[in-house]
């Protein structure tokens with residue numbers, strides 16, 4: 001169990017990136033969803049003990065993370081948004097090197113672990129290729145392999161599917177789900193689909209605060225009967241936005257579909273639609289009229 005209590009962080013330039021974040025995270029995949037600048041990466045780096053919060057507490061399995069960051073790092077796997085690799089070094093050699101840094105001192109044990117991870121991430125046949133020549137998807141999978149070195153208890157993945165093609169994204173999702181069966185995985189993303197497909201629990205973060213937390217299915221259910229759609233001309237969208245709580249707009253066959261949150265039909269011509277997680281996300285960002293945290 002991972003608990004974050006009242007974490008706050010203000011950068012030297014005055015930006016308050018975290019404003020009292022409190023969350024409880026169990027085994028499995030936990031999705032942190034939020035727009036750019038919400039504070040996701042700051043929170044991920046804080047969880048990875050790469051930077052300290054100004055205040056607050058992090059406890060993993062009863063141990064105070066900030067009191068002993070070194071012990072925490074041994075139980076941690078981290079896949080940052082961007083990671084550099086030494087040019088010309090093969091996947092197997094780099095994993096071996098990283099395993100050594102992670103404290104897997106015994107050569108044979110290291111070789112076994114590296115081989116197992118290369119198989120698990122479907123990179124075994126590419127093990128002799130330099131990681132800097134890998135495609136985006138292969139690089140991400142390599143990132144997961146290095147995050148799994150040393151058998152961590154907590155895995156942190158920051159925006160893992162950005163830039164992946166659908167097939168690689170799918171493959172990456174399978175890998176994350178499988179990992180989530182045994183450990184805590186905290187996944188940050190601005191892609192609603194990632195959370196819908198992967199996470200039994202989630203939180204929506206914006207401007208350094210948790211707006212909403214819960215099970216995606218239950219959060220969607222809470223919007224049932226309250227989402228309405230109408231196809232309109234593009235020029236009228238601003239008028240609708242000014243008078244109704246518009247959740248989202250979408251181009252469809254040359255016209256625009258708007259989705260509105262309302263307890264009853266907002267005006268003639270709107271039809272009810274089943275809510276989805278995107279509606280939950282936009283309603284939370286819009287001020288949380290749907291926000292009934294569970």
Ligand SMILES: Nc1ncnc2c1ncn2[C@@H]1O[C@H](COP(=O)(O)OP(=O)(O)OP(=O)(O)O)[C@@H](O)[C@H]1O
Nearest residue numbers: 011013015017034035036037038039040041042043
């Ligand atoms: N090192 C830093 N110094 C100053 N401000 C920072 C620093 N890192 C992040 N910020 C600011 O803190 C806020 C939160 O940024 P953060 O990168 O944590 O958000 P994010 O949700 O991960 O966004 P993105 O998806 O764009 O990475 C932003 O306003 C950002 O400009």
